[in-house]
Amino acid sequence: MSRVIKELFNHDKRFIFGSSILTLFIMIALISLFSPYNMKAWNTVPRDLPPSWEHPLGTNSMGQDILWKTMVAIKNSLLLGLIAASLSRIIAIVLGLLAGYKGGYFDRIVMTINDSFIIIPLFPVLILIASILRTSLSITVLGVIIGLFGWAWDARLFRSQILSLKEREFTKTAILSGMKTSKIIVTEHLPYIIPLILAATINNVIWVIGMEVTLSMLGLSNLNTPTIGTMIYWALQYQAIFLEKWNWILTPIIICIVLILALYMLSTSISEYLDPRTRLQLIKKE
Amino acid sequence: MPILEVKELRAYYVTEKYGRRYRVKAVDGVSFQVNKDEIYGIAGESGCGKSTLLKAVSGLIKPPLEVLEGEVIYNFGDAVLNILSLKDDKQRRQVRGVRISHIPQGSMSVLNPVRRIKKAFQDLIQAHLGSMERSRFEEMVKKHLDALGLDWSIMQAFPHQLSGGMRQRLTIALATILKPDIIFADEPTTALDVVVQRGVVQLIKKIKKEQQNTLIMVTHDLAIHANLCDRLAIMYAGKIVEEADVDVIFNQPQHPYTLMLLNSLPQLGDKSTRVSAPGAPPSLVHLPSGCRFHPRCPEATVRCREEIPELLELEKGHRVACLRKGGR
Amino acid sequence: MVFKKYFIPRFIQYITVLFIGITMVFIIPRLLPSDPVEHQLNRMTAQGQYLDPAAVEEMRETLQELYGLKGGLFQQYLTYWKRLCTGDLGPSFTQFPTPVIELIKTSLPWTVGLLLVSLMLSWLIGTILGGIKVSFPNSLLTRFMEVFAMGMRPIPYYIMALVLLILLAFVFPVFPMAGGYSMGAEIGFNFKFLLDLLRHAFLPILSMVMLEIGGWFLQMRNVASNVVEEDYVVYAEASGLPRRKIILHYIMRNALIPQITGLALNLGFIFGGALITEIVFSYPGIGNLLYAAILAGDYNLIMGINIFSIVGVSTAMLAIDLIYPLLDPRVRYQ
Secondary structure: OHHHHHHHHHHOHHHHHHHHHHHHHHHHHHHHHHOOOOOOOOOOOOOOOOOOOOOOOOEOOOOOEHHHHHHHHHHHHHHHHHHHHHHHHHHHHHHHHHHHHHOHHHHHHHHHHHHHHHHOOHHHHHHHHHHHHHHHOOHHHHHHHHHHHOOHHHHHHHHHHHHHHHHOHHHHHHHHOOOOHHHHHHHHHHHHHHHHHHHHHHHHHHHHHHHHHHHHHOOOOOOOOOOHHHHHHHHHHOOOOOOOOHHHHHHHHHHHHHHHHHHHHHHHHHHHHHOHHHHHHHHHOO | OOOEEEEEEEEEEEEEEOOEEEEEEEEEEEEEEEOOOOEEEEEOOOOOOHHHHHHHHOOOOOOOEEEEEEEEEEEOOOOEEEHHHOOOHHHHHHHEOOOEEEEOOOOHHHOOOOOOHHHHHHHHHHHHHOOOOHHHHHHHHHHHHHHOOOOHHHHHOOHHHOOHHHHHHHHHHHHHOOOOOEEEEEOOOOOOOHHHHHHHHHHHHHHHHHHOOEEEEEOOOHHHHHHHOOEEEEEEOOEEEEEEEHHHHHHOOOOHHHHHHHHOOOOOOOOOOOOOOOOOOOOOOOOOOOOOOHHHOOOOOHHHHHOOOOOEEEEOOEEEOOOOOOOO | OHHHHHHHHHHHHHHHHHHHHHHHHHHHHHHOOOOHHHHHHHHHHHOOOOOOHHHHHHHHHHHHHHHOOOOOHHHHHHHHHHHHHOOOOOEOOOOOOOEHHHHHHHHHHHHHHHHHHHHHHHHHHHHHHHHHHHHOOOOHHHHHHHHHHHHHOOOOHHHHHHHHHHHHHHHOOOOOOOOOOOOOOOOOOOHHHHHHHHHHHHHHHHHHHHHHHHHHHHHHHHHHHHHOOOHHHHHHHHOOOOHHHHHHHHHHHHHHHHHHHHHHHHHHHHHHHHHHHHHHOOOOOHHHHHHHHHHHOOHHHHHHHHHHHHHHHHHHHHHHHHHHHHHOHHHHOO
């Protein structure tokens, strides 16, 4: 694993970009814990100040420091991504691996249900849930709800990976030599699946962050909790575009784009490393 | 003058990934000549560079395959050309398919699965003879199919609807319809069952006789070489290790590797157990020093580990690359 | 044979999607802690209206009836299906008593138009460029496209729409900020009105095309670069077929098949994207209707839109599945 990271770091600019930005954002999230202001409270600082030494990104019309609010928002958005992605990972891994290994009727039933979740437009369904729960949507609850719906694509991905691993020569050799199934899975298959899970998880976090932004802009989350989405919501509510308060509206938009691009670069560079053809070359020639 | 002359051909797969550079030395200094009308066989275990040799010789070179040095000279009587020095891709295409053609390993996938068989013939004929009237096209194909004992009705089929043997016959029909000067057959019998194999070999033999073209037969199956070829080259790890008339190879093999291959064949009336070739061919990335066969060779000496044997003529028409057999 | 092996599983899948999706919409409001009826009543009282208790009770009855909350759970479920089968999605609350289905019908053409145009543009351009990328890896256009696709693909629909809105409607006011046509425009089939329609549709379409083109491009590139290494392409090269023929009839043609499957599988996601884009540009389609329903707390409308989306998307997908065998003879002749 550490060799993989080292190789990617030395030879893939996207990996360097992605991992550095992500590290930076995680550090920001940690620093935000020491925020001098309570971000749920309004009017802790004077309103609508332009950027200055004291408030590097200025303040907004709600009387909040934009820099600190952004930092807290980054923390909350990442936390949300983590909660939702972890939950959907558990579902996707369990279903994907079970369907892949068990096969037969179990596989068919699970995959029919799975494909239904791929086909059903999830966005209106999430709106239905969020509009009923609305104010009680804390970061955790929102994360759980998004997580409950975001597993289908990846379950399919993991299953197909298992199916192709099952067909490989080394699996057959291992079975013929009397190795236990559990041991084959742990020692032979997991090394292939873990990086795949990692790449899929990053993509899932991207989706979750995008979904949060979208639900928040519809006012369908706890609007008092600073996240990237609620920051945009409040800026729009106060007509930040028409009043040209660019420091307020553009900060969360740019942060969102940079964060998502960084995550995406990271996941493409990992999945390119995983590409069967690249990988085959690497294995064959070692 | 021979119809095909390959001189010191070196073709490697070169890839670079994450700072590691790989060179697969698939063809590493190969020279041979093929005479007009001859059936020339190339034998060797899988992974010895046979297929890459075919690609390079027909000028099918695209990354990661690279030709580092060597010449491939064709003499078609009316034209002499070095296919590797043809810079223009178009010129190469004008040679392939019409002057030299391929009978590929006829597995499921050499014919486009979403196009009817007829289209494959149309594409080929249109590419080399230009568009022609439908009736003329049909007449031409029908005549050729008849000669091969194939029925016109399969033209409407899709590849997946045909059996493996049928698909193999079709690839033979495709390869010969334009009466090429040279035909390269790449493992044409692999993946077929034995009965079908026999039919395919006979078909190739028959059409070769009729069209009087030159055939280069590449397969790991020595029985087919014995049955079909005039001369035979044995390849090992990217090099030719022995080349002679088929009779000579089978009756007086000189190279220990040839001997090993022959010993693994069953023979009529011989009841002793067959010895399979011990060890495995080397990875073409990390080749052994000296003679590439020395780690598996029962006769290897210290010298074999250090010196690379050259392919030298032992007697007329019999070349061997072995330090112990008079090699330098 | 084809029927049994291909079509029957598709129909089973179709029925399953409808069953799971519609049941989900039935269960969700009943699983969640807040009671939609109480919520609705609270909302009315919170708006400062004074209602005497008897009226509230009567209203509760009506609402329960409307939501199909009367009787046991199973009873409710049966009534729910019975209503759906007759195409009855109930009345809208905020625009009482207009049926939900009527509201959806007026908004639908806008969404379908936006979706079809952007989907076709992005799919066609992305697919063609992806095929070109593999055939001519060093061409400047496709190299630029690759960077563009990498940069655009992960951006959420909402962010993209917002950025375009700020840039091209506010900072450089080239296009209108909102709506499907200018207020007070004469509606009719004339050049001026069509131009007006186009001007309003431009940014929503651009927003969706920019996001989706990258996905189709990258998928086509990946599939086609696998196809290039297939035996039949190598054999076509060895037969000296012209390059153009190989690219069009061997590489692109075969890579098209997974591209169609991708279209079917991504339909739900793209549909969601269209709704979001409409909301940002106040484009008068289903997305905007949904937004109005959220603002007004009109659950019946939200539920109706949900059911309609599920039926619409899965039917569209079934249609694609039914066309698919025309492209792939391996399915057609088994």
